[in-house]
Amino acid sequence: MEPSDHVERHGDLAVVIPASDTENMTGAQLAMSSNPMTPGLAIDNPNNPSPDIPDFDAGDLTGPIAERVQTVLDHQVNPSIAAHGGQASLVGEENGVVYLQMGGGCQGCGMAAMTLRQGIERILREAIPEIVEIVDITDHQSGENPYYAASQAHAH
Structure with missing residues (x-):
């Protein structure tokens, strides 16, 4: 953990947000998932960050x-x-x-x-x-x- 990281406490649970991600997490909510297919802690983030998957040459996209x-x-x-x-x-x-x-x-x-x-x-x-x-x-x-x-x- 870095000194510039943000720590959010929820009861006994401490959530550490790296300083570089704080802006991307504004408005996010931490909750228990009620979906039986994805149980556990869930973050509902209205900022909807996309995973960083760069563009590559996809190759030949013909065929089945x-x-x-x-x-x-x-x-x-x-x-x-x-x-x-x-x-x-x-x-x-x-x-x-x-x-x-x-x-x-x-x-x-x-x-x-x-x-x-x-x-x-x-x-x-x-x-x-x-x-x-x-x-x-x-x-x-x-x-x-x-x-x-x-x-x-x-x-x-």
Whole structure:
């Protein structure tokens, strides 16, 4: 923690916000998620920051949707999230519905949903407009850094 960081206290919980991120967190609220698919602490940030995924040459985007999704994952998405120890894998595609699995550091990461929705999904939809839906089939509870573990549900 740096002296310039902002510390927000919520009961016994101290939330440290790096000074460089304070402006991006203005108006954000910390709450317990009521969504059973993403339980745990959630930050509702009206500033809606997008993950930093730079533009790359997406390669040849002709052919079946699945091939084009794999090309975008290989050339644009995975090189970016690899810096955080993560990866996204195409599991399948049917009638424009793309099934992705997050792995490595992304599996179980509390930011995985934001990375998928605001980063990966945005990139895939821009590159491949025929995509109807993107479904995350990752088992986040058994990840390297799970934000929720079933054994913790009954600990209190």
